[in-house]
Amino acid sequence: xxxxxxxxxxxxxxxxxxxxxxxxxxxxxxxxxxxxxxxxxxxxxxxxxxxxxxxxxxxxxxxxxxxxxxxxxxxxxxxxxxxxxxxxxxxxxxxxxxxxxxxxxxxxxxxxxxxxxxxxxxxxxxxxxxxxxxxxxxxxxxxxxxxxxxxxxxxxxxxxxxxxxxxxxxxxxxxxxxxxxxxxxxxxxxxxxxxxxxxxxxxxxxxxxxxxxxxxxxxxxxxxxxxxxxxxxxxxxxxxxxxxxxxxxxxxxxxxxxxxxxxxxxxxxxxxxxxxxxxxxxxxxxxxxxxxxxxxxxxxxxxxxxxxxxxxxxxxxxxxxxxxxxxxxxxxxxxxxxxxxxxxxxxxxxxxxxxxxxxxxxxxxxxxxxxxxxxxxxxxxxxxxxxxxxxxxxxxxxxxxxxxxxxxxxxx
Numbered sequence: 001x002x003x004x005x006x007x008x009x010x011x012x013x014x015x016x017x018x019x020x021x022x023x024x025x026x027x028x029x030x031x032x033x034x035x036x037x038x039x040x041x042x043x044x045x046x047x048x049x050x051x052x053x054x055x056x057x058x059x060x061x062x063x064x065x066x067x068x069x070x071x072x073x074x075x076x077x078x079x080x081x082x083x084x085x086x087x088x089x090x091x092x093x094x095x096x097x098x099x100x101x102x103x104x105x106x107x108x109x110x111x112x113x114x115x116x117x118x119x120x121x122x123x124x125x126x127x128x129x130x131x132x133x134x135x136x137x138x139x140x141x142x143x144x145x146x147x148x149x150x151x152x153x154x155x156x157x158x159x160x161x162x163x164x165x166x167x168x169x170x171x172x173x174x175x176x177x178x179x180x181x182x183x184x185x186x187x188x189x190x191x192x193x194x195x196x197x198x199x200x201x202x203x204x205x206x207x208x209x210x211x212x213x214x215x216x217x218x219x220x221x222x223x224x225x226x227x228x229x230x231x232x233x234x235x236x237x238x239x240x241x242x243x244x245x246x247x248x249x250x251x252x253x254x255x256x257x258x259x260x261x262x263x264x265x266x267x268x269x270x271x272x273x274x275x276x277x278x279x280x281x282x283x284x285x286x287x288x289x290x291x292x293x294x295x296x297x298x299x300x301x302x303x304x305x306x307x308x309x310x311x312x313x314x315x316x317x318x319x320x321x322x323x324x325x326x327x328x329x330x331x332x333x334x335x336x337x338x339x340x341x342x343x344x345x346x347x348x349x350x351x352x353x354x355x356x357x358x359x360x361x362x363x364x365x366x367x368x369x370x371x372x373x374x375x376x377x378x379x380x381x382x383x384x385x386x387x388x389x390x391x392x393x394x395x396x397x398x399x400x401x402x403x404x405x406x407x408x409x410x411x412x
Contacts, residue, residue, distance in 0.1 A: 054084055055091060056081075059091040062081060062091065065077060071098045074098040078095035087119060089120030090123065092112050092115045092126075093112075096110070096129075099112065113130070124155050127149060128146075128156065130143070131163065140172065140176040143173070144176040147160050151187035157187070165198065165201075165205035166202055166205050168206070168212070174208065177209070178216060182218045184218070188224065192225050195231040196231055206228065207243065210225065210247045210248050214247065230281065233281055236351075241320075242282060245281075257410045259319065259321060259326075260319075260407055261317065264301060265302045265404070268286060282318050285317070286302065286314065287313055289310065291310025292306055301406070304391050305400075306391050306401070314391045315404075316387065318385075321384075321385055321409070324412075325412040326376055327376075328376060329410070331370070331404070332369060334369065334370065335370060345389055346387075348385060350382075350384050356376045356379070357379075358375065358376035369405065389404070
């Protein structure tokens with residue numbers, strides 16, 4: 001539901017202008033002479049105003065004159081309209097904007113606009129003017145109130161969404177934006193829809209918003225941010241996509257230096273319904289190819305039931321590792337002497353789809369676990385990577401089950 005504008009905000013505008021029009025008694029209103037005048041005004045504003053000079057026709061003619069930059073004519077027509085009715089929003093708006101266009105120092109312009117804003121909560125041009133002026137004067141709550149109203153009606157959405165995104169870079173206006181987003185308005189998901197249509201400033205604003213929202217009780221959701229991240233990935237901006245993912249979900253902040261997200265698969269298990277919490281490209285993508293069953297261990301880890309006659313990909317995660325040397329370390333539950341045959345790990349460079357240079361996997365056992373480790377290098381021409389786990393082995397005579405307790409990739 002839209003919040004009605006308060007009289008206080010209009011009074012502040014009038015006080016700044018010093019004209020005191022808010023003291024007028026709005027005591028009377030004239031109705032149009034006939035329906036024919038209204039019909040005519042939609043087609044030919046000037047003719048309608050000449051033949052049927054009502055507040056509606058005069059305001060429409062003034063609006064047309066203003067759009068054609070005939071500001072003096074627009075002001076005169078709007079003033080005439082106001083002699084017929086003080087409740088005509090378009091007349092107040094045209095009277096204010098034409099005065100402002102004629103002279104930026106005309107202090108009465110803001111007072112006319114204050115009345116337009118008070119009477120015309122649904123007049124789009126008035127609300128756009130309020131957004132601009134309020135943000136310039138530091139009245140950020142007013143600016144976001146009016147922006148919210150336009151976005152709920154889906155009017156000038158691209159421009160207003162751009163204003164909100166870019167405004168998030170300013171720490172003075174960001175709290176007002178966060179307050180609106182906390183109300184979960186219907187337009188909130190549209191903030192993150194398509195990175196390709198945003199300017200660099202707007203994309204930086206999205207990053208600022210995602211980081212700020214994470215520190216509130218209303219963080220960005222996976223469903224909200226998925227379109228944005230996917231758009232960046234398709235555009236080849238993997239670094240930007242990973243940075244947003246990290247801001248939203250803390251992907252790379254492990255204290256032990258692990259560069260993998262969700263190393264023990266607990267978050268994947270907790271995600272539950274993928275329709276409300278879809279997997280991101282940087283989450284684990286878990287699959288169960290024919291003959292292989294995958295599931296999550298309550299104690300943490302990915303359990304894989306393997307048919308020896310089958311082999312397929314069971315887990316993948318997209319990475320954005322900087323060029324350098326790394327060590328891979330996977331821990332399997334219990335003793336798994338045939339680990340090398342049962343599961344194969346690869347790091348593939350993208351977009352070239354060439355495997356990164358890696359040493360043979362080392363298998364060791366101890367403390368109730370089996371370790372699979374290998375060193376690999378990420379070259380300068382390998383901007384992002386995909387870690388893949390394939391399970392299954394034709395050399396094993398019977399079905400078997402293993403659990404991957406944790407996976408880590410750390411710089412060497």
